[in-house]
Amino acid sequence: MALLEARGLTVTYGGVRANDAIDLDCAAGALVGLIGPNGAGKTTFIDAITGFTPTSEGSVTFDGRDITRAGPSARARAGLTRTFQSLELFEDLTVRDNLLAAAEWPAWHALFIDVVAPRRRAARAADRVDQILDMMDLTDLADRLPAELSHGRRRLISVARAFAADPQLVLLDEPAAGLDTDESRALGVLLRKVVDGGTTLLLVDHDMGLVFDVCDHINVIDFGSVIASAPPAVIRNDRAVIEAYLGTRHKEGDQ
Known part of the structure; x- marks a missing residue:
C-alpha cells in the first residue's frame, strides 16, 4: 500500500472539472513529481x-486511513503538510521562530505532556528545528528576519518550515519559482537529502530540469486528468506528454 492514495479524485468549480477522476500514488520514501501545463x-x-479544497468525488487515503472528509489541520497533524506558491512567512519572526511555529502542532495529548513534563515538547521542537536548519544549510541565518534575505533563501525557509513538524509527506507547490539555475540545482540536492532521511515528497514545479533530475516517478496531468505516470526516462519520450507541452495536438487540429 502506498503512503498516499488518491482514487477518482474530482474537483469541480461550477461546470469546470479542475481535477477529473485522478488516480495517483506516492510510495513511502519516494520523491514523486507532478507536472503539467499552466x-x-x-x-x-x-x-x-x-483539505483546502473540497472534492466532489473520489477518496484520499493517507498511511492507511481514509482522510477524504478531514480538514487541513487534521491532515497536517496526521503527517501531511505542504508549501504554498506564495511564501506565507511570518515577516516579524526570525527564521528559527518561523520553523518553531510550524514545529509545535498541538495534539490531544499535548496538555498532558505539558503538565507531567513541562518543557519536553518545546525542547523536542527546538531539536527538530535545529536539525532542519542544518539540513537546509540555514543555520547561519537562524536569527535573521526573512525580509533581510534573498528570494532564494526565503524559498528555502518556506520549504524548511514544511519539514519542521516532522511530517511523513510534504507536498511542494512550485518551490523553485524565481530561483536561478544554481539555486534550483542546490534545492534539488537538498530535496534528495530530505527523502534519503525518510520523508516522502510530492513535487510540483515548472522547472523540468529539477523535476527530471530528482524525482523517482513522475505524473503528468493535462486538462485535469492524468495522461502519463512513469519513471522520468519514460516520461521524457511519452508522446502524450510531448504533445501537451508543445501543443502538437492543437496545431494538427488547426490544419
Missing part, C-alpha cells in the same frame, strides 16, 4: 489532497 490542475490537486 492551468492543468496541479495546485488544485494539492489543495484537494491537503
Whole structure:
C-alpha cells in the first residue's frame, strides 16, 4: 500500500472539472513529481489532497486511513503538510521562530505532556528545528528576519518550515519559482537529502530540469486528468506528454 492514495479524485468549480477522476500514488520514501501545463490542475490537486479544497468525488487515503472528509489541520497533524506558491512567512519572526511555529502542532495529548513534563515538547521542537536548519544549510541565518534575505533563501525557509513538524509527506507547490539555475540545482540536492532521511515528497514545479533530475516517478496531468505516470526516462519520450507541452495536438487540429 502506498503512503498516499488518491482514487477518482474530482474537483469541480461550477461546470469546470479542475481535477477529473485522478488516480495517483506516492510510495513511502519516494520523491514523486507532478507536472503539467499552466492551468492543468496541479495546485488544485494539492489543495484537494491537503483539505483546502473540497472534492466532489473520489477518496484520499493517507498511511492507511481514509482522510477524504478531514480538514487541513487534521491532515497536517496526521503527517501531511505542504508549501504554498506564495511564501506565507511570518515577516516579524526570525527564521528559527518561523520553523518553531510550524514545529509545535498541538495534539490531544499535548496538555498532558505539558503538565507531567513541562518543557519536553518545546525542547523536542527546538531539536527538530535545529536539525532542519542544518539540513537546509540555514543555520547561519537562524536569527535573521526573512525580509533581510534573498528570494532564494526565503524559498528555502518556506520549504524548511514544511519539514519542521516532522511530517511523513510534504507536498511542494512550485518551490523553485524565481530561483536561478544554481539555486534550483542546490534545492534539488537538498530535496534528495530530505527523502534519503525518510520523508516522502510530492513535487510540483515548472522547472523540468529539477523535476527530471530528482524525482523517482513522475505524473503528468493535462486538462485535469492524468495522461502519463512513469519513471522520468519514460516520461521524457511519452508522446502524450510531448504533445501537451508543445501543443502538437492543437496545431494538427488547426490544419
